[in-house]
Amino acid sequence: MILDKEQLRANLDEVIWNIEEARITVSEHHIVKLVTVAKYTELENIRTLYELGQRAFGENQVQQLKERMAALEELPLEWHMIGTLQKNKINNLIDLRPALMQSLDSIELAQELNKKLEAKNSKMHCLLQMNTANEKTKSGVSAEQAVDIYQEIKENYPNIILKGVMTIGAHTEDTKLIQQSFETTHSIYEKLEKDGATICSMGMSGDYQLAIKCGSNLVRVGSALFKQK
Numbered sequence: 001m002i003l004d005k006e007q008l009r010a011n012l013d014e015v016i017w018n019i020e021e022a023r024i025t026v027s028e029h030h031i032v033k034l035v036t037v038a039k040y041t042e043l044e045n046i047r048t049l050y051e052l053g054q055r056a057f058g059e060n061q062v063q064q065l066k067e068r069m070a071a072l073e074e075l076p077l078e079w080h081m082i083g084t085l086q087k088n089k090i091n092n093l094i095d096l097r098p099a100l101m102q103s104l105d106s107i108e109l110a111q112e113l114n115k116k117l118e119a120k121n122s123k124m125h126c127l128l129q130m131n132t133a134n135e136k137t138k139s140g141v142s143a144e145q146a147v148d149i150y151q152e153i154k155e156n157y158p159n160i161i162l163k164g165v166m167t168i169g170a171h172t173e174d175t176k177l178i179q180q181s182f183e184t185t186h187s188i189y190e191k192l193e194k195d196g197a198t199i200c201s202m203g204m205s206g207d208y209q210l211a212i213k214c215g216s217n218l219v220r221v222g223s224a225l226f227k228q229k
């Protein structure tokens with residue numbers, strides 16, 4: 001559905017205001033980045049959000065990322081890959097040079113990605129995805145292994161530049177459980193700060209305020225920005 005500019009402006013204002021309200025409870029100095037998840041929306045809405053000042057966009061499929069980067073090439077947008085990366089799509093993703101690959105979810109993927117980056121004499125900024133909700137349907141490394149795997153990637157896979165962690169909150173109505181998964185992720189992020197981690201990516205349309213209060217400094221918001229009143 002293509003939304004008109006006033007609708008998108010109202011949605012964006014609401015999200016920005018909610019982010020503001022949450023981040024100020026953490027600290028005046030706590031800055032939060034908004035990445036618009038465009039996967040369910042039309043190209044036209046991305047263009048309009050750009051006109052409204054939004055610059056960072058995320059996609060969860062390499063093919064769609066490629067098409068949209070090409071279609072919107074003239075705009076100075078920052079693109080994030082946020083979905084599971086299939087091994088046979090690694091080369092395509094490298095060629096797209098995304099600003100940040102948020103879904104590096106296993107040591108095996110890191111190894112493959114590093115090998116292909118090396119072959120192309122290229123580097124990629126990545127986040128280590130953690131499955132702190134412990135859900136079988138979610139990918140990501142466990143909280144127990146996250147610190148070791150992060151350091152292993154840093155030491156052994158030099159073409160991957162790790163910038164922090166990403167998680168998807170627990171899929172439940174139980175706010176306590178969602179909060180727990182965010183708190184676990186944030187405590188691991190804090191341990192990794194000495195290894196140079198600067199990004200703690202957590203929070204989506206249903207839970208970004210909670211995520212920010214738990215220390216998130218990057219939220220990935222989709223449906224809340226594309227609702228039609």
Ligand SMILES: *Cc1c(COP(=O)(O)O)cnc(C)c1O
Nearest residue numbers: 037060082204205220221222223
């Ligand atoms: C789809 C998606 C989002 C955004 O979800 P909304 O609930 O629509 O805000 C955020 N992160 C990831 C990894 C996603 O796949």
